[in-house]
Amino acid sequence: MNEKVTLTPANLTLRHPELGTGPVPADAYWKPGFYQRELDAIFKRAWMCVGRVEQAAKPGDFFQKPIPTFDFSVIVARGKDKQLRAFYNVCQHRGNHIELRDHGHCVAFTCPFHGWTYGLDGKLVGVPDEQAFFDLEKTKLRLKELPLEVWEGFIFVNLSPEPPMTLTEFLGDHGKDLEGYPFERGTAIFEYEGTFNCNWKCMVDSFCETYHVPVLHRHSVKDTLAGPDNPHGRLIDIRLKGPHRTQSVWGNMAYQPNPVQGLAFRNAPGPSITSGAVDESIVLPKGLNETRAPNWSIDVTVFFPNWIIVMGSGMYFTHQMWPLAPNKVVWQMRGYMRPATNAAQRFGQENSMVELRDAVLEDCNTLERIQSSLDQGLISEFIFHDHELALRHQYHVVQQWVNDYERDLKKTKKAAKKADKKSVKNK
């Protein structure tokens, strides 16, 4: 054993006594009633990442982001005033989609049904045969806009017209501590997408512990993220910040790549995510490998509720989970690599695309089997390892958001009722 390698002891959970150490109920992973409460309390109120600023760089550029959970799509467009705005892709005339392309450039959006036309700022600017309508108030018929804010080039929207907090407040230290990472350098983009039969939290869990790496990933990344010096896949560290969490993943610095993999690592335009190599040309932000461990490979950083960035120093990729039902989820994995200039670098990129896909596909059968056990009532609680703390944290945050929201709603309703009674009395 390499004497320099020290493993993080099993005491991460004890830093957070409020989370406890006992088993965690599994109800939240299958109950239809709870699923609906999650949508109302979390998905309609938390900030959701929908893309990057480069996707609408110039005035007139736009892109669409489908939101599978709610079966609608958001258009993000840059106006003549250079402002980014987000709109529901819904014509105010009869509800058709105003834009069918997934991205493009235009001066206005024209509904392909009757030709109603909207400016890039959402204003209704053209109605064919306008005289034949009755009392049409065009100024009130703007495209319905969503709150939009940007963090480090990532565009977030909120489905609540009055978000409970700003994006900066929502991201808190978790966002602040990652600022300065060269996200904008990852311009070579690929994405995989699929629908899986499991709860959205089950899918998030899949990327938030490495206890399973030596066993489930024994064919692939076992020797990079675990290996003989770390036989049980201990993490370096887990940091909980508000509703968000980051885990720093251990890397086997003595790993010898396979032949094709080694060729790819040497020819990639930046350190590949599975290589554990560090790009010395960048300064890591405070929140990335925060303990500055020498045997660091990647950080898995979860932005509550459904967006994860897996960051190495040379490339990063994101996971996004969109629930469709208590036991169904759309999963998108998007990679951001440094651009290749020559053909050998393109080979290095292909290896990253292939290895990432292959490694994550190893998780999929397991996730669907867990869900079957849950749906059949064959497991009622989860027993978490110390280094599965991120899963325990997710459980508590979800409960907290649902409970807080419902308590506030009750209060608001009570106050409204009281006000109603008062006004009746006064009449």
Place this chain on the structure above:
Amino acid sequence: MATLNPKPASRLPKDFSALECWLDDWELADSTARHEKRLTTPLADTRAFYDALLPQAEAVLAYLATRKLGKLAANDERLLKLMLALAEIGPAIEWYGTGDYPDAFDARRFPLTVTLSDTAPQGQPT
């Protein structure tokens, strides 16, 4: 008068013409086609391709490092596509020992929805 058959044009850069016999099977349109090829090819055939390409791969990559994306000659493109196929099958040989996936997960359920061109120049950060 007998006409001389013109010598067929080389389909790969001349230092690598020995690899031409693999083009019919492994020069494929894009990443999705390469994945499909891996899933449907018997492992012995995949291994034969791997064994033929790997000893030359270092030299091929040294050559490809001198070729700019967006300015590739047809021969260079074909050579790159063989190497991209090698990237695709690498894990089948080096990780799994099977063309599909351990535990029989159907990989077609997670297709590429945004992909990179094999040969086009890539946007640099602005």
